[in-house]
Amino acid sequence: MTMKNNTLRVILYGLTWFLGIVSLTLAVDAALLRSKQPDILFWSGKKLLFCTGVSFLGLFALCIAQKFQPTFKSDANRSLTPEKVFIFLLGIVFLSQLKEPATTAGDLEFQMEGLRQYVRGDVNEFNSLRIPIKNGNLAEDRVEPI
Numbered sequence: 001m002t003m004k005n006n007t008l009r010v011i012l013y014g015l016t017w018f019l020g021i022v023s024l025t026l027a028v029d030a031a032l033l034r035s036k037q038p039d040i041l042f043w044s045g046k047k048l049l050f051c052t053g054v055s056f057l058g059l060f061a062l063c064i065a066q067k068f069q070p071t072f073k074s075d076a077n078r079s080l081t082p083e084k085v086f087i088f089l090l091g092i093v094f095l096s097q098l099k100e101p102a103t104t105a106g107d108l109e110f111q112m113e114g115l116r117q118y119v120r121g122d123v124n125e126f127n128s129l130r131i132p133i134k135n136g137n138l139a140e141d142r143v144e145p146i
Contacts, residue, residue: 009070016065017082023058027051 031051035044043051104112114129122130 006070009068013065013068013070016061016068020058020061020065023054023061027054027058030054 027050030047031043033047034042035047037044039045040048110129111127114123114127117123117130118126118128
């Protein structure tokens with residue numbers, strides 16, 4: 001009976017811990033995105049309500065997970081802790097991203113292109129960019145500060 005009860009505690013602990021971590025990740029992800037029509041600071045009312053609700057759900061799930069945390073007789077039985085699972089999943093995600101080379105976009109793309117042009121000697125100033133570049137107007141040929 002104790003083994004079955006302990007297995008149930010481990011399953012409930014894992015599920016509630018996972019729900020808490022995913023909820024908090026969603027809340028942080030949503031909070032980092034600025035709303036198009038902000039009401040309060042950078043967020044709309046709906047987004048602020050969503051972030052607050054999902055944060056409370058995540059914290060509540062982690063509190064419940066703490067109550068279900070299984071008790072082991074020794075630390076030798078506790079080989080698959082949440083920290084180890086996190087590091088393992090992080091390693092898998094990291095390895096899956098190695099197949100594609102690193103890229104830059106947005107403002108960094110122009111700064112990287114300016115750095116390449118400076119290293120090649122196309123421009124005399126470090127933080128300058130010779131136009132045209134990709135998707136630029138080919139009729140123009142000028143140097144602009146970034």
